[in-house]
Amino acid sequence: MARKTKIRTRMQGGKVEVLILVTHPMETGLRSDKKTKQKIPAHFIQTVDVALNGKSMASAELGIGISTNPLLGFRLNSAKNGDKLQVKWKDNQGETGVIDSKVDL
Template sequence: MASTKMKIKKNKAGGHDVMVLAKHPMETGLRKDKKTGEKVPAHFIQTMDFALNGTVVSQANLGPGVSKNPLIGISLSGGKSGDTVSVSWTDNKGETGTTEKAIK
């Protein structure tokens, strides 16, 4: 459902910066629906795995305190041109999203 986008840029240290934009409501479970007055149930991304050529190199842990449509950035130092970076996330309702891209 949700679309996930990724951008890979070279950084000054000679590695790459990976930016991931996931479309997600990131509900905290504290917000109230203005019309009904009921609490909107929590719905947020919990883990986001970053893999380089299929090996997970790091995992971001997200909670309700992260803004909606989270933009997460990490740096990779071991990537070469042609390597694939893949990202997969899972939220507290078990929904998942993935995207992958090759380093230019």
């Protein structure tokens, strides 16, 4: 299924804040389907990487404690308008996403 990813940048606390929203079920693997009593298999994003102009600036490892449609915020020490941002994510079922964006303050 195609995932939507939104990336937004803004100045916050003197830094450049990057907000990333991915539409993803973040299924824990602990829930069961009410009707069939079958376990719903785990499906969640495990790694996220944020690169600025091709250089990795921040990354995260996520578990099932992160909510559905995860919203992640990082703050970069310096970045200017028009700098290239690339966000990559990968989930536990091998699904990946690569999203290109630009710093727009």
